[in-house]
Amino acid sequence: MGLDLHADVAELTAALLDVESVSGNEGRIADLVAEALGALPHLKLWRDGDSIIARTDLGRAERVILAGHLDTVPLPTTEGARGTVPASWQADVLYGRGATDMKGGVAVQLALAAGLAEPNRDLTFVFYDHEEVEAELSGLGRLARRHRELLDADFGILLEPTDGVVEGGCNGTMRFEARSRGKAAHSARAWMGHNAIHDLAPILQRLSAYQPQTVSVEGLDYRESLNAVKIRGGIAGNVIPDQAVVEINYRFAPDKSIEQAEAVVFELLDGFEVVRTDAAPGARPGLDQPAAAAFVAAVGGEPKPKFGWTDVARLGQLGIPAVNFGPGDPLLAHSDDEHVSGQAVRDCLAALTRWLS
Incomplete structure (x- = not known):
């Protein structure tokens, strides 16, 4: 059964939530979105893998x-x-996985695509895969490489959850692996080996003691965070591990370049074997840009910083000023009880409909 783009946008959100689409498994939901958009005669449609572009002209x-x-x-x-x-x-x-991050926003996109055959601005709707994983896999990045001309725009809105207020810019993000090396031995004769997992302790102590910064950028205060997010090591319950790795995630304010942020981690973990495995730059707020300022004035509310990384950074790299604006509490993203109110989704749709009508 297909998606009803003219249904109550909260019910459309529920229909999207019922389609499991964990990163790497977006095929079915992309099929449904492409089918629904393909039935709208006022849109031109392109598909690249599990990413879709639909445009008015x-x-x-x-x-x-x-x-x-x-x-x-x-x-x-x-x-x-x-x-x-x-x-x-x-x-x-x-309630459902993706209720806030970000199928409520996707439902608003789809409802706008169906409901605005004659918008006051030309619109480009972009639905893409692989956002929640490494930056190199991003569907939006792939679209930018292969179909750059289809992404030309004067302004961008990323419908990430913002509780219905504009969130400017975003923190950058990077991942590291810190590795310790030991010597394998039978655990009954542990003195013959050296335990690599135990050697992670001082790394974890430094991370635990680190005090993240709050950095003001163009009037918005961005909170940073630096955390161990995963540990792996050992091969069996009776073997002293000869290698162990702690994976680290650093969310840094958009005043820093990737190189400056990397230096913070390398300085903190000086003396250890540390390798950066992934990075994506942040985006400054840019709310003084005319298009962004006009949008803020139109939808109201006091702009806030976006603490998580979002693709406003990628749009900014393409020369497109962009903001985050979508339904749902961003603090609920990725949580065990992720949820969004139906009214929040309806209110977001109404605000964008007024602005685009």
């Missing part, structure tokens, strides 16, 4: 990108977690 003086990713993080494993698949309702609150 009305000769308007301004073009706006409305972008959102189709994938989610993995489903929760905690017993009793409600942020899973399929979705469930409690009164007007919708």
